[in-house]
Amino acid sequence: MTPHPQLLLGPLLALLAIPTLAISADRWSSANLAIVDHHVLPRYAQLASTTATLAERAQALCTTPAAAQLEALRSQFHTAMDAWQGISHLRFGPVTLFMRNYRFQLWPDKRNSGERHLNELLTAADPQALVPDTFHNGSVAVQGFGALERLLFEEGVDAADFGSAAAPSYRCQVTLAVADNLAQMAHEVDNEWRAGEHPYRQVIASSADGNDQFYGSEEATARFLNNLHTQLQVIVDQKLELPLDESAAKARGRRAESWRTHRSLRNVALDLAALEELYRVGVVPLLQENPAQQALAQRINTAFATTRASAEAVPQPLATAVSDPTARRAVEQLKNATAELKRLVGSELPPALGLPLGFNSLDGD
Amino acid sequence: MQRRQFLLALASAPLYGPALATPAAPPIRYLSARADAAGQHHLTAFEASGQLLFDLPLPGRGHGIALHPHRPWAVQVARRPGRYLLVVDLEQGRQLHALASRPDRLFQGHGLFSADGRYLFTTESDIEHGRGYLGVRDTQQAFQQVAEWSIAGVEPHDLRLIEGGATLVVADGGMRTHPDAERTVLNLDTMEPALIYLSASDGRLLERVTLAPNLHQNSIRHLAVAADDTICCVMQFQGSKREQPPLVALHRRGGAIQLLAAPAEIQGRMRNYCGSAATDSSGTLFAVTSPRGGITTFWRAADGAYLGHAELADGCGAAAGPQPGQFLVSSGLGGVVQVTPGQPPERVTALDPLAAHWDNHMARSAV
Numbered sequence: 001m002t003p004h005p006q007l008l009l010g011p012l013l014a015l016l017a018i019p020t021l022a023i024s025a026d027r028w029s030s031a032n033l034a035i036v037d038h039h040v041l042p043r044y045a046q047l048a049s050t051t052a053t054l055a056e057r058a059q060a061l062c063t064t065p066a067a068a069q070l071e072a073l074r075s076q077f078h079t080a081m082d083a084w085q086g087i088s089h090l091r092f093g094p095v096t097l098f099m100r101n102y103r104f105q106l107w108p109d110k111r112n113s114g115e116r117h118l119n120e121l122l123t124a125a126d127p128q129a130l131v132p133d134t135f136h137n138g139s140v141a142v143q144g145f146g147a148l149e150r151l152l153f154e155e156g157v158d159a160a161d162f163g164s165a166a167a168p169s170y171r172c173q174v175t176l177a178v179a180d181n182l183a184q185m186a187h188e189v190d191n192e193w194r195a196g197e198h199p200y201r202q203v204i205a206s207s208a209d210g211n212d213q214f215y216g217s218e219e220a221t222a223r224f225l226n227n228l229h230t231q232l233q234v235i236v237d238q239k240l241e242l243p244l245d246e247s248a249a250k251a252r253g254r255r256a257e258s259w260r261t262h263r264s265l266r267n268v269a270l271d272l273a274a275l276e277e278l279y280r281v282g283v284v285p286l287l288q289e290n291p292a293q294q295a296l297a298q299r300i301n302t303a304f305a306t307t308r309a310s311a312e313a314v315p316q317p318l319a320t321a322v323s324d325p326t327a328r329r330a331v332e333q334l335k336n337a338t339a340e341l342k343r344l345v346g347s348e349l350p351p352a353l354g355l356p357l358g359f360n361s362l363d364g365d
Numbered sequence: 366m367q368r369r370q371f372l373l374a375l376a377s378a379p380l381y382g383p384a385l386a387t388p389a390a391p392p393i394r395y396l397s398a399r400a401d402a403a404g405q406h407h408l409t410a411f412e413a414s415g416q417l418l419f420d421l422p423l424p425g426r427g428h429g430i431a432l433h434p435h436r437p438w439a440v441q442v443a444r445r446p447g448r449y450l451l452v453v454d455l456e457q458g459r460q461l462h463a464l465a466s467r468p469d470r471l472f473q474g475h476g477l478f479s480a481d482g483r484y485l486f487t488t489e490s491d492i493e494h495g496r497g498y499l500g501v502r503d504t505q506q507a508f509q510q511v512a513e514w515s516i517a518g519v520e521p522h523d524l525r526l527i528e529g530g531a532t533l534v535v536a537d538g539g540m541r542t543h544p545d546a547e548r549t550v551l552n553l554d555t556m557e558p559a560l561i562y563l564s565a566s567d568g569r570l571l572e573r574v575t576l577a578p579n580l581h582q583n584s585i586r587h588l589a590v591a592a593d594d595t596i597c598c599v600m601q602f603q604g605s606k607r608e609q610p611p612l613v614a615l616h617r618r619g620g621a622i623q624l625l626a627a628p629a630e631i632q633g634r635m636r637n638y639c640g641s642a643a644t645d646s647s648g649t650l651f652a653v654t655s656p657r658g659g660i661t662t663f664w665r666a667a668d669g670a671y672l673g674h675a676e677l678a679d680g681c682g683a684a685a686g687p688q689p690g691q692f693l694v695s696s697g698l699g700g701v702v703q704v705t706p707g708q709p710p711e712r713v714t715a716l717d718p719l720a721a722h723w724d725n726h727m728a729r730s731a732v
Contacts, residue, residue, distance in 0.1 A: 347402050
């Protein structure tokens, strides 16, 4: 952890004399467009193409339920989940329409809705429930990656559970409905950013003078930065702290995200890589305008590198590492490194950029 | 005792003990939830001078603070949707009770003691079915819940007492959220925020006041009450950022809502978002914070006149200052200022070393 004096020093200096950059609206706009064009759009395109393949492979499994088809679909689940983890930090724009972000993945699932609602769906075995319009408007908890993970990877599940060539099982039909739903949502989000009457890229590009969504281009930059900070908080509080709990004895590995597929740490690593890209593409050029900010930029670079290395040092899988006294220390180290990165991004970066990122203004009530 | 001796005894009494002493004016304590630089949450108490009184760790982010009318007690309420209430002794700076919401209810961020101090009211919701309630807990039974009153609304948030404590007024923000996706609003097209008046003795609905239909997306979230029971309600608009609806309104029981607007430039800077409201110690002025725009606006309770603004980036928490006409305002970026309408804010520098991210609300206790 950071030594105590440093905790006080950073914010204090910020209060005394903020060496704020005089960043014009143009600079915010170009930062926003760099983030959109080199981070957001490629990642949504990746999500759209990997989920389209996911849907094709689910169709192939239901056409010919067999071990090879199941393996191909399981493998594509990982590829598509990689793509989702790489852009799940974005919490505004088209992905938030119609609760798509929760329909992609409901996690953490505090009320255990995923298990309850999926069991209800499978028990009822009603084909009408899988008609797209009905399915999209039904429970959020059975529409996304969490449900697909249960369907494909639950203990004991094999190709026979998906039926036979002439008669795919209801489980297979649910699997196909979830995969189709993911593909359709990803296609819509990708499309709404780039095309249509009001492409969201344009909403961001035209924010300089204010529009329906933003008072100015700096508000869009603040949203990106807030999303970066929020995702670091999600890693600390949810992806790591929830399974860690207070001690090795109390640890609960099944609270880890994606524990069934043993990819909890892979998710964290993908998250961190995506956040680092957002930072490099959008924030670094703003910091480079002012030589006085090079020290901060260097500290954030180092914090990203430390966090990345800490993630690599945790023995797989996370779900068992948290209960092992030695491995657990590596998880705690990762948590501390991420928390320090979060502190830099939340407390020191906003004043350096001259962006008010207070939690009252961006996360109010 | 001879009369002369008695007079002497009386005159000298303060020297010998507190029994006959005139009680000193109770200290004024300010309370606010805050996050520290590492993201840990605390309930922090301080004096207007910035002198720190105590700092208690919280189990999660806090929001509103209820103050007991005559005991040195405060209750920190969890941020919505929340699970904890923390009852705190202000003199000893320690926790008295830690309470949890019913499993099927969630706290909505604010609480309030009854005028006699016996009961604690909390705004709560049944998220599964989208209904709003007031939970009633009894201080004489270790804060056990003794009643629950249904309100005619979906999202009770802030609440206050008027008419000598006989009547409760509740701000119903009107936004129904999804049970699995806690902050996703489901009813933006049909939301109907309201001011709801209830009997403080039995929860009976007395009056429900709504905004004009064209303002139905203007969520009424926070309240302040003047000495004459004029209620100031402040709003957060959920519609287009191109629109500039009124965000502050006054209401008196039985009357019509009086919508207030600041001069256009200031109104624009409020960014369709008010975070909290407070009265000064004379009960004649309101301060309304707009953290997104970084300004605090001032209003006269008697007629709703706009009295000016003060600047404070991310300023949200507000409470009456030590003297009439003054306010204290806190910022999520750090810093507390003392401000009098028309004068530049004065920073309470003694608090700066805390590097606190002050949360949405500040409370002022004079008990």
